[in-house]
Amino acid sequence: MMKDRLVVIGNGMASLRFLERLTERAPGLYDVTVVGAEPQAAYNRVLLSSLLGGEVDEAGCAFRGLDWYEGHGIRLITGAPVTQIDRENGLVMVGETHVLPFDKLVLAVGSVPIRLPKPGMDLPGVLTFRDLADVSAIRKAAVEHARAIVIGGGLLGLEAAVGLARLGVDTTLLHVMDRLMERQLDHAAAGLVKRAMEARGVHVLLKADTAAIEGNGRVERLVLADGTVLPADLVVMSVGVRPNIALAQGAGIETARGIKVDDRMQSSDPRIFALGECAEHRGQVYGLVEPAYEQAEALSRHLVGEEAAYTGTSLATSLKVSGLPVFSAGAIEAPEGSETILMSDPGLGLYRKLIVADDRLLGAVFVGDIAEQGWCKELIRTGAAIGGHRDDLMFGRQASSPLAPQPLAA
């Protein structure tokens, strides 16, 4: 009997995790073909900033060697962008040459970086920071005495800026908001992150609204809305990503911001699934690896015939900004009627905020030490009472009892 043909478009982190789980659960169940646009097999995109900063090399970013794909009967096609999906005939067109028939199709095509709709964005020297090719382009431009500007104070922008600074490049980070990572962090936490960035040699400009990039044939300067002119040899754009939906749209698959999927990661076409940053689940598009992995888990189960449903990932952020651990979940600012518990030691790079109402945890923001993050996520998700654990959430669980009051008498 012929095996069902499963084609996976995209070979990023979501794709690989899906393939790993699928082949663990049911080796050889499908005849699998993976098509990736990048010339390499899936690599660890999270390490791009480390790669940029020279802390790891390309090999250090790799996940699975070609032998792994081969050993699991997976046909891997790299450097080959898919140009069209023919749903009627169950075919995937890869460039001019390949036509791949499918019984089931998984779209794991990720997202594309946004470029600001401002003059000069297409000048040579204006780069994005999304893949290995971007990293090598940035590294090439980051020559000695170069002045680099990174636009965007989200996680990726921070990472790019730190990577550049580590290369010895005079680096300025521009962020249009009044604090870094404003969607994840409150002012105090963002302040600590800013301080950490500055400690790593990055100049940070907040409320910096880019008006234009100028230069004669290549980037020479950046102009802010307030008229400030910043000389620049290199501009890295990191102002967000957009789900890559062009292919799905072309095939008439239902899309909104992303490719719309149900709890089984199935698109409007029952043979076609989507996961990772290109997928929109319950109106939510995720830009982080954790939801992608959960989706990969759910889809792999579904495709081997197990009961599985992805119900969404609670909105939490756990990451390291250039080595500084940061965690945020739930509310960032205290709503009316709630209490805030704060601990901050700026000199230690330590910050913790808990938002509590009626003994329930509504939100948490941690910088520097995020040890209780899993517990916080759980409490926020379940709405369980904190009870006597208020101090433990703040200071960490401890084996020994709190300091007993000292007797006055000797």
Add this chain to the structure above:
Amino acid sequence: MNAHVQAPTTVKTTCPYCGVGCGVLATPDGQGGVAIAGDTGHPANFGRLCSKGSALGETVSLDGRLLHPHVDGARTSWEAALGTVAGSLRKIAEQHGPDSIAFYLSGQLLTEDYYVANKLAKGFLGTPHVDTNSRLCMSSAVAAHRRAFGSDTVPGCYEDLDEADVIVLVGSNTAWCHPILFRRMIDARQKRGTKLVVVDPRRTQTGEEADLFLGLEPGTDTALFSGLLVHLAATGAVDARYVADHTSGFDGALERAAAIAPSVAATAAATGLSEADVAAFFALFSGTERVVTAFSQGANQSAQGTDKGNAIINCHLATGRIGRPGAGPFSLTGQPNAMGGREVGGLANMLAAHMHFAPEEVDRVRRFWKAPNIITGEGMKAVALFEAVARGKIKALWVMGTNPIVSMPRADAIRESIKGLDLYVVSEAVADSDTARATGKKTVLLPALAWGEKDGTVTNSERRISRQRAFLKPPGEARADWAIIADVAKRLGHGAAFAYPNAAAIFREHAALSAYENNGTRDFDIGGLADIPDATYAGTLPLQWPLPKRGKAKARLFADGRFYTFDGRARFVAVQAPALAQAVTEAEPFVLNTGRVRDHWHTMTRTGKSQRLSAHRAVPFVEIHPDDAARLGVQEGDLARVSTPHGSAILEAMLTDGVRRGNLFASFHWSDATASDARVGALVRGVPDPVSGQPELKATPAALTPAPYRNRGFLLTRAEYTPPSGWWWARATVEGGSGLQFATQESSRAVALAMRGLFQGLELAEYADHARGHYRCAVYDGARLVACLALAPSAAKPGWEAAKAYFAQAEPEPAARRALLSGRAESASAGPTVCACHGVGLDVITGVIAAGAGSVEAVGAACKAGTNCGSCIPEIRKLLPQVLARNAA
């Protein structure tokens, strides 16, 4: 640096604290500091030192010292200051008579200082009003000695404590207040099975050690010893021959005793003791030849203190147990040189050198001094003297080396009365004592040398004269007290009588006076030292008096049955029935007792500088019986207001059944310099004993009510900080700075704001849970910890021991910084975060690798690290060989 500088050599000197008079070896470090050790050659301590003595090295800094003369708050020259003093004294004497001038001296003065002050006042200025803080200490013992022996003589010596079979301690927390003598007693118990009886309304640390503890009702000591006298007589324990040959007044005393406590049962009823305990004590006393009865402030600081002393002495006279090895009544003096003050006669009811006011005595001293203005009668004793200040009778007061505005009873009234003085002179080592900060219409502050700088002699409880020697250079413009007084005397035209080249010359004159026309009529005779050369004086060893020119030194007196009364017989004293001077009332239902703690001395001007000594009792406290506390809704550690008609204080409650129901105990050490609201002296009525003039400091009717504050906390700072008014606080020296424990009605938010205001420009690390009223902060200047504070609702008062340990470091480690905010012990840290997604720390990962996880996958399986985004996998990969290699090694 503001510090003493001198080359290091070891100097033998004497401890400046209690009357034990321990020998100290001081080795200055040349940087203003000093290493302290006990002098193994000194017969008081044989090398031992107590907590206070051991910490002397921590108390010689120049912080808070008075280093320059000041007139009315402005620094001035010695010339101007002494001119002001002399000019004002002359004017006041001319306008109001010399007896409008008073001196208030101190048991901290050296004998030479005392001598010169006493001579100037009583022989040259012509005022009898010279009293001393010794009035508060042991003047009742002096009076009891004089009534019984005809002289102020301590009959025994410390060796008696080694050789006694029973030691009775009356009103003496010897374990805390005379620790080295207590060690001798404990040694005696070990060596010869000496039994220890402790008589005290409060079960102190000494009481805890007792073989028999008699926790009698306050003020009933005379009933106990009256009952004992009756018992001795009834059981044939009286040495009838001794009584007949060497005493008089036995029958009258016995009759009075029988009226007070005719039986064991009556004694028990009068004292609140059990009959069994009373009987046991009586049997022990009567059946033991070698009994020492040592008494101290608990007996002396009483409106019937003299009677208490005589009730004790009566029992020793009746049994002939006096002046014999291992037997005798023994007054333990509180101060380092109370005895020296008594020897020179620096009290209002003495003239000089154990001479009083018989016409021939007055004439003798006049002739010896060539005094133009010799006084002829007693002056006012401390309580009356300060009352006279308040009445305006005294116009000029010169205070030397003591802090009466803290230590006197009704201290608030005394502080008030100072304002009316035409001239207020304070000779002091300390600039910020309450007394130095008080002001009269004209105020002169004269910087005096402190311990370690001054040079002279002191006498301890066993009549042993020891040298206090200088081992530090005089700081600033400070001078010896005797030199200051002599300079004033010269300005008053008495230069010839005060032309002392050095302390030795004063000592020779003092010794000569003691022997002057003595011929064995006065106990105090050190004529053998009247010609002591300077060099011998400099090197002289501790010597016990009497030390007459002819005849031998004696360790014990009265073994021969010869006393210093006119007929040579000792006197039994018929004592008054015990009764407190003031009964408790419905409004003031408690009997307030006051006293010392182990590690502080007087008003803390010296011990307060030591962080070690400040750790034992860091806040002013009141001890209360748990039953009384429960009735009033007061719990351990709560703040409570203790008040009397004379003042009030807010103290931390310590619940202990060591105090009787209905009794309170508080310590008098705290002043306005060290606490907001804890001047216990201000509460005390201080009714004086009619004989000795010593005020009752142990039994003032008082009320206690809870003093609830919203929040409690502590603040540690590098430099001293005084909180806003309205806060309750107590200050203690801590390692690396100054500590405050405080209470406030302010909210945690307000305190947080205040801290930010206080430390503007510095970085605050904070923990705030304002909903629960918890707030902590640590202030950093770079990495240096500048201050830290913790605040919580009073019921959850934060402890400060851990924070103090962190504060001792200039730059605490990260774990300590976190502990300062959490108030928790530093917990085993997970280490720096490696896996951000799952929050897994370095230490956890190395732990699982060490436990056998040999690959990235195995580490992930063991602790989840690296199983999400994988960005930490390179770190884990690097860790693997490191940890495995470490393990293999």
